[in-house]
Amino acid sequence: MGAKKTNIVVKKLRDIFLNINMLFLASTLVLYFLILYYAYRVDLLLGRSEIITGYSLLFVILFLIFFNVRKRLTVLPVIKVSHWTKLHIVQGCFCIILYFSHVKTLMPLGANEIALAILFYLSVITGLLGYFFNKTIPRRLTESNIEIIYEKIPSVISDVRDQVEKIIIKCATENNTDTLTRHYVETLNWFFVKPRFLLNHFFGGQQGRHWVDNQTQSIQHFLNDSEKQYLIEIQKLAQYKNKIDFHYSLQSCSKAWLFLHIPISVMMLILVFWHLLIVNIYAI
Amino acid sequence: MFNTSVTMDRPQRWDSPFDHNMTDAQVELLLQRPEFNLIDKSRFPSSISLEGILKNDCRINRYKPGDIIVRDGDYGNSAFLLLKGKVTVVTRPGLPLEILGRTRKKKKSFWQQISQIWKNSPYPEARNISRYFDKTQIMNGLNTNSSILNTKYSNLIFNELPKNIDSIESVPKLKEVYETVTLGSGAIFGEIAALSRVSRTATIFAQTESQVLEIRWQGLREIRKYDDRWKKIIDDNFRNNLLKDTLLENKLFKGFDEKIIEKISKYSLFETYGTFEWHHSFNKSNDNETSEKDRIVQEGHYTDGVILIAGGFGRVSKKIGNGERTLTYLRVGDYFGLDELYTTWKTGHEIPLETSLTTLGYLHTIRVPAHILEQYIFPDLKIKSSRLSDIAERSLAEDTLLEWAVGHRYINGTQTMLINLDKCVRCDDCVRACSDAHNGNPRFIREGYVHGAQMVANSCMHCIDPVCMIGCPTGAIHRNHDDGAVVINDDTCIGCSTCANSCPYKNIKMVQIRDDNGRVLLSSNNNQPIMKATKCDLCQDQMGGPACVRACPHDALERVDFHNYVHWES
Structure with a gap:
């Protein structure tokens, strides 16, 4: 009985952490961390981190806009639209961070x-x-x-x-x-x-x-x-x-x-x- | 004073004979044949006489050389008795799909798939109709017996085709690769598929001009019941061909020696309950209730053997209040009555059945007698017997999904389209995707019965018991061997609507065909539009599987095997 309960808990934990949402979230976190860390290093070296954050933001925005194109290409045999949706939401939320790291103010x-x-x-x-x-x-x-x-x-x-x-x-x-x-x-x-x-x-x-x-x-x-x-x-x-x-x-x-x-x-x-x-x- | 009632004759079993043109003279001739002459007519009840069966449950079909009588993979409710001529059974390998009126759709390439977006026709149900014209015989419905000789693929199976196929007396030999058996007058075939609702296992065609008596399953069941000779023929065929394999595959007998299984098969009885045409009454009444006549064994009674399910569905229920509570349902591979028999054997006290078993439509069973089980199985029984009655411990609310699924017969579905309405934003991207994948014509409707937040949409469920496939005159609707999907070959569909009328879920639609320019295609005979049956084909030609599932942005839509789904939810 105890082993059965442990199995259920393990299965539930596995469902929580080993799913596509978590994968998207983790990969986005890693990507953003790398971008922001690199921008920070560039800032430290008195470089222009806006170029890095700006181009990153551009690519993220293009990716977000492409979601609408993907939705219209219903028969495209590339990644389920539901996965695109999840990526769109995750990227959409995280790009706010990228935006502020690029603009560095509320209103330019x-x-x-x-x-x-x-x-x-x-x-x-x-x-x-x-x-x-x-x-x-x-x-x-x-x-x-x-x-x-x-x-x-x-x-x-x-x-x-x-x-x-x-x-x-x-x-x-x-x-x-x-x-x-x-x-x-x-x-x-x-x-x-x-x-x-x-x-x-x-x-x-x-x-x-x-x-x-x-x-x-x-x-x-x-x-x-x-x-x-x-x-x-x-x-x-x-x-x-x-x-x-x-x-x-x-x-x-x-x-x-x-x-x-x-x-x-x-x-x-x-x-x-x-x-x-x-x-x-x-x-x- | 108004008269509030009208009268009519009570409906009788043979109100709808198999063939209205069957005459008394034909019946008389049939009775003189040795197959029926030796039957003791007095054993038949007066209400189901042998003459009555021959007149109402049989019909005589005539076939020209090459006409296909039975197709490999078809489902059917009839057995056949060869009256005159010769027929050939193609044992292996099976004939090419094209010969049988079927097709295997090729997957589209990546580019072809993308190009559907602009290549799809602006007109509904538009086709390249040129491919229909070399089969005008079929299109006009003049001849519904398909032949292996007059298809454009016939050269695939013959070394040399005769020039004038209309005048040949016997079909030439097939290529060496095909193993065949020729049957002569008096041969019975197709009886196993008719009585146990399994698909036909071989293609049979007329070798020479032939006359075949087609006996529908109701008649066959009665003849088997009242005549020992017919019973022996049918039972022996069943035992030799199907029973041993069925027993070997059953989880109850897993790990037992093949010799023991052979002994069990010798003593086992096979029985069919309910009606194969369950979809007709289900279509009319949508009746979810079980009637007494559907009951096979009743709670509180004693059983003399374990019932193995070999086909169809059975409802396991327990009386509660004024109704019957569905505890679970059984399908092929399941068994009933083991717990009680095992406990009886173990304790020495006879235990009555704790649950009832009723048919859901029809149920094909194998009854393994208790004494055989006690002798060979119980001493070495390894599986832990699960008591069906224990399921009754669950709250009634927990089983509403099961009751609903059983009531609507969704248990039949292997690829049911289930939409979670709590996730679905009603964007119809699924319908659009389906339409894009089918030349601009969606093959389902986002409507259907709802239970809680789950909707079963009007889309083909690719059923375990595909009643739509019964009676298709050209074999156009068939089960795909690769993935089990039920698909329609548009080229050979003659638009007779048999499948659409049979589908209990109304998931097959008849549509008017247009050419590429949007012109409606009319029959040259009567100027009526040419119709074709259409339904979900699980996007056979698309990469990545069903487009509806891939297009749903919120994972609200899935295709499920209802058996797994119901049990997982429970």
Whole structure:
């Protein structure tokens, strides 16, 4: 029994330390240590360590940008994209150290350098934001207990709306009253037209659910028993639609951050080359 | 007062005969043959008469010289009785894949793989259709019996092909490298594959003009049950060809002398439970519950032998509250009832079964009698018997994944696409990668049943029991010998939809074919679009394995053997 437990502990330790993440982390640490140590030695010898850190930073940024190219080359039989992702995250975080060892200040002087610094910071912030989204959004989506493909959301909402309208018409025909129909046209229709309460959904609020409950309760005492049954059906569909809105909100965010991160990074790269050109012409 | 019910005749076993065109005269002629003439008809119950079996569970097929009757590697539910003519069995080596309507995809080079990015067609399901036209006979569905004579690869197996293959009376001799056996009238073949759901082990083609009685497994099972002669033929064939190997491979008998295994095989009984066509009822009802008729042995009863699983799946369950709790499921190589028998032998007190065994679809078993085990096995039993009932100590919540996997029959999958939704950012890079690897056409949908955070996506699972392969008229859908993947040869698929309709998981899609310019390909017979079956092929022609797995940025997608996965999770 004791030996079995020891085996499990050994296996767990092995899983923790002997995996690809640790390999990437360790190799990055070694690489950065060597670069920074060399830069430090150059500084000690009154050399220009900015050249070493600057070119290292350039290569790291190129490597980071290449990740997007690799992702588009889906059939490229070179290293799984998940490994690239891990490397991208590790290198992305460590390049902040390299950046400060190169710039040696929070905000450099000169319009070009300031623009470059701002783009670098924005790129890092959007990257970290994306990492945060990637780590939190999937779990939140799973917990909604429905699964829906983003591109299908408009058609699913349209289907839900059709179902609700059929129920409304059936209710009006059967009961010869227009109470529910009127409520739908005046109020509920707004909810079923397109995704609603997106910001609230993103921050984990329950505004959508609350709104649906409110709007269905407010009409209850005008309805007879038969109409109430139809209202229950509509309420169920509304809650389902509320979950779709939740998916729409979160899935939009998990895609949208890339529309910030990638253009900012590309702009930064352009300025990096401009910076490289200027430095090589005037400074070195 | 409304009438709230409608009436119909109670469905009967032979409501759907194997062949509607089978006539009483044909049955009469069959009954005069020695194979059926000697059968004691009185032993058959009146509801399952021999005449009924011949009329409803059999059909007569006619083959021209060279027509393939059975393909090596195919799965099928029928046995065959040669009525007239001669057939040839190619024992070894097997015929080339191309002759059997199959293909082995070559891996693309690095450059070819990269160039897919810009070479992929902008049109859905576009193909180079020129390769179809030398097989117009197959494309138009005029002849679904493939022949070894009229393929463009026939010269691979013959020294010299006759010029006019339509008028030949007997197939010329194959090249010397092929070992063959010729069977004459009265020969029975294909019965082992039909009853035990193993793949066919040889290709058989018509040597001369032949008439063959095809008997579907239900009929064969009844004839074997009520006629000792047929039973002996089938059982002897099974014992000689399959049983000894099955026993030798079973972990229970590991390390035992081959002579002992031979003795065990002599006394063992093989039985089939459930229905091979489980996918039909599963498709209709998606019924996860086990009915009484599926039960093989019940908890609390006594057993007279150990049940070895030789095919299919069995559910081991224990009664809990008002339902049955699935403790585990058994598949080929597993056994049931050992603990109780061993304890009985050891203590001298008869122990009843602590769990029940039911079929999940069908179950092919070998029953090794208790007295044989006591005599030869128990005294030297080396394996530590694991009590299935002990699994019941686990909490009910721990086994929800197992219940779910068994209920949905995901246990059948060897390469199931499992997506961890807690990691998946829904970016669809997997779908894009699949599409890029298949000329712009994704071969799966990122949708499916979800359990907890695990989704089984609608992608071919490359099943242990590939029901999709049963009934393919051209052998286009087949199992790849190298890695066990179930793949479709686009060139020989005739678009009959048999595989797509059979797949219980709806993972095969029928698609309209277009040429390179995006024009829909129509049949010259009726102007209907030419359809082909498509599914995940595990990226057979791509370096590095399935593109979906390689493209996932968060390691959320994996291909798993559900057996390992469920047990690891448990």
